[in-house]
Structures are given as C-alpha cells and as structure tokens.
Amino acid sequence: MASITHHWIKKLSESRKPAYLLIPELIEDDLANGRLRPRDRLPGLRDLAEELQLNYTTVARAYAEARKRGLLDSHAGSGTFVRGRTATLPLAGGSSVEMTMNMPPEPAEFASRLRESSARLMASSDPYRLLRYQDFGGSSEDRAAATQWLKRRFTDCDEDKVLVCPGIHGALVALVSQLARPGGTICLDTLAYPGIKAIAAQLGVRLQALARDDEGPLAHAFEALCKTEKPSAFYINPTIQNPSTVTLSSKRREALADVALRYSVPIIEDDAYGLLPEAPPEAFAALAPDLTYYVTGFSKTFGAGLRVAYIRAPNTRRAQHLAGALRATTVMASPFTVLLATQWVIDGTASDMLAAIRAESNARQATASRVLSDRPFDADRDGFHLWLPVPRETGWQASELAMQLRTRGIGAVSAAAFATDGNPPEAVRVCLGGPKTLGECEDALRMIADTLEHPHHLHSPVM
Structure with missing residues (x-):
C-alpha cells in the first residue's frame, strides 16, 4: 500500500482538483489498472491523512465520496475495503450499458446496407472535392434532399428557406445567438434538453421556465410572460420531448402558436424526434410558418456520428441572416457526412432506417412495460427513452439512484440535468437505445428494477 500512497502524493501535488474529489478518482484508476483489487484494505483515516499530509476531515470526505460512488465499504472494527465496480453488462464500444445519452437503437439488419452504401459512395466520389470548402448551407442537391425530408412534416418548405448544418446543437447555437442578445430571455418548458x-x-x-401541466407548457403562462416582457424566442421540443417523453397535443400546439402569433415571438421548434411517430401532430412550422425556425436532424434519430441537421427558416431573408450566424459558429457541415445524408434521403435508406429504428424502439418499450410493470413511468412507444419517477417511498433520491446505477454499470440521468426552474422532480431519464441488443436492454432494465426495489444496495458490501 505504501507504493499506492506514494503514487497518490505525486498526483495530489500535480492536480488543482480538491483532494477529497481526486482521491476517489485515484482509487477508481488504480482499480482499473490493477494497482488495487476488490477487497484490498485501505489505511485508516488518520494513517492516510498522515501519509498524504492532508487533514483528517479532507480524507474523511474523500472516503465518504468514494463510498457514494460504490468504490469502498467500511466495516466497524475491521476497516475500509475496496469494493470495486460490480460486474457490468457487456456492450460493444464500452465497459458498461450506456443509457445516459439519448441515442437510437442500432438495428443489426441494417449494418451491411449502411456499410455497402457508404463504400459505394466513397468509391465514386472525388475525394478532393470533399476536402474543399463547400457552399454554405449545403449544395443545391443537399438542400433539395433536405427539403424532401422536411416535407414529411409540413408542406410550406421551399428550398430557399432551408439550410444544411452540422448537427442540431450547432443549429441551436446559431439560432440563439441570432434571436437573443446577451441579457435577453428565451422561454421554454420547466424540463428541457440540457444543451439549450x-x-x-x-x-x-436568460432562460425563463413556463409553468406546465402533464401535457406540456401552458399557453396562459406563455401569454402572461409576453405581457410583462417580450421574450426573444420560445423554444419548444414538442414531439417525444426530452426528457419527459410528452408529445404536445394539436390543441396545445395551436394555443401556444396563437400566443406567439399575437405577440410576434419567434419559435424555435426543436423537432429532433418529430419523425419517429408515424402520425405526429402538426408541426409549429405549419401552424405559425412566418415565425417558426424548424430544426431536425439525423444525429438524434439515426446515430450521433451522422451530424447533419436541417433548418427551415420563416423566409428567405431570415435564412440568409441565419446562414451568416452558422458560418461564424460552425464554418460548414462535413462534406463526408452530408454526402451520406443526402444519398440516404434520395435512395430511401433514411426512410427504411427510420422504420427499423421505430420497430426496435417499439420492442424495447414493450420490454420496459413488462419489466417495470410495478413502477409507473412515462414513455412513447416510438421513442427510445423513458422518464422514471422516483417516489420517496422507494428510499431513493433521483440523484442517488443515478449514481448507484452507474456503480452497477448502468447509465441514467437525474432530473436536475433537465430542470430550467431550479426545482427538478424526483425522476431519472433512461435511454433504451444504448444497449446493443434487446436482451441486453432487458437485463439492464431488470437491474434498474432490482436497484429500485433494494435501496440498501447503496451500502451493501460485495462478497
């Protein structure tokens, strides 16, 4: 153990991170590289404080933090022992089941089609053309494909209003910078995509949360804000909302659009999941076309690596202004990924892939309904995440549950990451798309159900 503490002394002297946070990381690193093994005994608090030349309170906080992360167990009269990570479910590309990032499932039957299509495209393309600067906002062919894709949601979609850009997040950066000056206000739901x-x-x-009910933001709360201060924009994620999974009804959309029209408030419609349902309600871009900036893309519904997004601006002039903001923040979309997106829209691969992802999501949601049948949760059968309330009677707080699930190899995100009003509900978001197979998804859900059922696992030793 002396060699371990010598190694820690060096790391502590080189880092600016507080020692009580760095020591748990050192324990985890040493577990990963074999310097420590499960059930190794660590020095007592006073001994370690003396060895590391730290005060007793700092070391006590470090051990407490390590216990919270599931790395240590303490037994009265016998000392502190390394617990280590519990066995994780295998997943290609990682050592745990990734259920934190809201990514789609990967239909196995599509892998060969995507591989062959990509190879054909690259073989027939001029590599130097792909390495040059491109027409900003996409070539005529790219924008035509984008327009074809967007017309699945609404008909008022002329090519001169459409821009191709590198991902939804980049599009939102440009939109917020274009519509709101520093100190300005954007109103939105009390729960929202953390990126915004x-x-x-x-x-x-400044973000101003609007009061909501089970259907989403309330129109009268939006109007009350518009009467006191005109917001720079209204941001809404209306279909299979991240994280609540709510899809706004047509009636609620119409009421919110009516307020925006009466007070001339621009709408940022982040419809990242809008094409997952086969028959979603009418888009805000159809209800208030002269005010709405409609954004969708492939990274949220096909895979994070396909960072191509489409924006439909209210008119040509605003599209040109937005193009300037996008150029300043992102320069251009990657020609390689845009080439794939355009071809897959044109040849039907995108439509077929969307249908396959929808079918796989239906199967995973059905599995979640069965495994978590004793626990109420919110979900959309066509979506690939669920919103799981954590009632007080479970013995958990949402943040503790998310942390404990990580120690068991399951990623989940507590509501605090999504709250815009400083008052997060006790709930966690679980993404069903991360596990590689339906069987792995079921195993992960059973582990979540087991953890909810047995809150004492937080302090139980691994034998």
Whole structure:
C-alpha cells in the first residue's frame, strides 16, 4: 500500500482538483489498472491523512465520496475495503450499458446496407472535392434532399428557406445567438434538453421556465410572460420531448402558436424526434410558418456520428441572416457526412432506417412495460427513452439512484440535468437505445428494477 500512497502524493501535488474529489478518482484508476483489487484494505483515516499530509476531515470526505460512488465499504472494527465496480453488462464500444445519452437503437439488419452504401459512395466520389470548402448551407442537391425530408412534416418548405448544418446543437447555437442578445430571455418548458441550457449560459441569455401541466407548457403562462416582457424566442421540443417523453397535443400546439402569433415571438421548434411517430401532430412550422425556425436532424434519430441537421427558416431573408450566424459558429457541415445524408434521403435508406429504428424502439418499450410493470413511468412507444419517477417511498433520491446505477454499470440521468426552474422532480431519464441488443436492454432494465426495489444496495458490501 505504501507504493499506492506514494503514487497518490505525486498526483495530489500535480492536480488543482480538491483532494477529497481526486482521491476517489485515484482509487477508481488504480482499480482499473490493477494497482488495487476488490477487497484490498485501505489505511485508516488518520494513517492516510498522515501519509498524504492532508487533514483528517479532507480524507474523511474523500472516503465518504468514494463510498457514494460504490468504490469502498467500511466495516466497524475491521476497516475500509475496496469494493470495486460490480460486474457490468457487456456492450460493444464500452465497459458498461450506456443509457445516459439519448441515442437510437442500432438495428443489426441494417449494418451491411449502411456499410455497402457508404463504400459505394466513397468509391465514386472525388475525394478532393470533399476536402474543399463547400457552399454554405449545403449544395443545391443537399438542400433539395433536405427539403424532401422536411416535407414529411409540413408542406410550406421551399428550398430557399432551408439550410444544411452540422448537427442540431450547432443549429441551436446559431439560432440563439441570432434571436437573443446577451441579457435577453428565451422561454421554454420547466424540463428541457440540457444543451439549450448550456448554450444560453455560454451566450449570456436568460432562460425563463413556463409553468406546465402533464401535457406540456401552458399557453396562459406563455401569454402572461409576453405581457410583462417580450421574450426573444420560445423554444419548444414538442414531439417525444426530452426528457419527459410528452408529445404536445394539436390543441396545445395551436394555443401556444396563437400566443406567439399575437405577440410576434419567434419559435424555435426543436423537432429532433418529430419523425419517429408515424402520425405526429402538426408541426409549429405549419401552424405559425412566418415565425417558426424548424430544426431536425439525423444525429438524434439515426446515430450521433451522422451530424447533419436541417433548418427551415420563416423566409428567405431570415435564412440568409441565419446562414451568416452558422458560418461564424460552425464554418460548414462535413462534406463526408452530408454526402451520406443526402444519398440516404434520395435512395430511401433514411426512410427504411427510420422504420427499423421505430420497430426496435417499439420492442424495447414493450420490454420496459413488462419489466417495470410495478413502477409507473412515462414513455412513447416510438421513442427510445423513458422518464422514471422516483417516489420517496422507494428510499431513493433521483440523484442517488443515478449514481448507484452507474456503480452497477448502468447509465441514467437525474432530473436536475433537465430542470430550467431550479426545482427538478424526483425522476431519472433512461435511454433504451444504448444497449446493443434487446436482451441486453432487458437485463439492464431488470437491474434498474432490482436497484429500485433494494435501496440498501447503496451500502451493501460485495462478497
């Protein structure tokens, strides 16, 4: 153990991170590289404080943090022992079941088609053309494909209003910077995509949460805000919302669009999941076309690596202004990924892939309904995440549950990451798309159900 503490002394002296947070990371690193093994005994608090030349309180906090992360167990009278990570479910590309990032399932039957299509495209393309600067907003062919794709949601979609850009997040950065000055206000749901929170903070834009009910933001709350201060924009994720899974009804959409029209408030419609349902309600872009910036893309529904998004602006002039903002923030979309997206829209691969992802999502949601039948949760059968309330009687807080699930190899995100009003509900978001197979998804869901059922696992030793 002396060699371990000598190694820690060096790391502590080189890092600016507080020692009570760094020590748990050192324990985890040493478990990964074999310096420590499960059931190894660690020095007592006073001995370790003396060895590391730290005060007793700092070491006590470090051990407490390590216990919270599931790395240590303490037994009265016998000491502190390394617990280590519990066995994780295998997943290609990682050592745990990734259920934190909201990514789609990967239909196995499509792998060969995507591989062959990509190879044909690359073989027939001029590589130097793909390495050059491109027409910003996409070539005529790219924008035609984008327009074809967007017309699945609404008909008022002329090519000169459409821009191709590198991912939805980049599109939102440009939109927020274009519509809201520093100190301005964007109103939105009390639960929202964490990216919009990060973008607003980076650009100095204030987010104003609107009161909601089970159907989403309330129109009268939106109107009350418009009467007191005109917001710079209204941001909404209306279909299979991240994280609540709510799809706004046609009636609620019409009421919110009516307020925006009466007070001339631009709408940012983040419809990342809008094409997953076969018959979603009418888009805001159809209800308020002269105010709505409609955004969708492939990274949220096909895979994070296909970072291509489409924006439909209210008119040609605003599309041109937005193009300038996009060019300043992202320069251009990658010609390689845009080539794939355009070809897959044209030849029907995108439509077929969407149908396959929808079918796989239906199967995983059915599995979740069966495994979690004793626990109420919110989900959409065509979506690939669920919203799981954590009632007080379970013995868990949402943040503790998410942390404990990580120690068991399951990724989940607590509601605090999504709250825009500072008052998160006790709930976690679980993504069903991360596990490689339906069987792995079921195993992960059973582990979540087991953890909910047995809160004492938080302190139980691994034997």
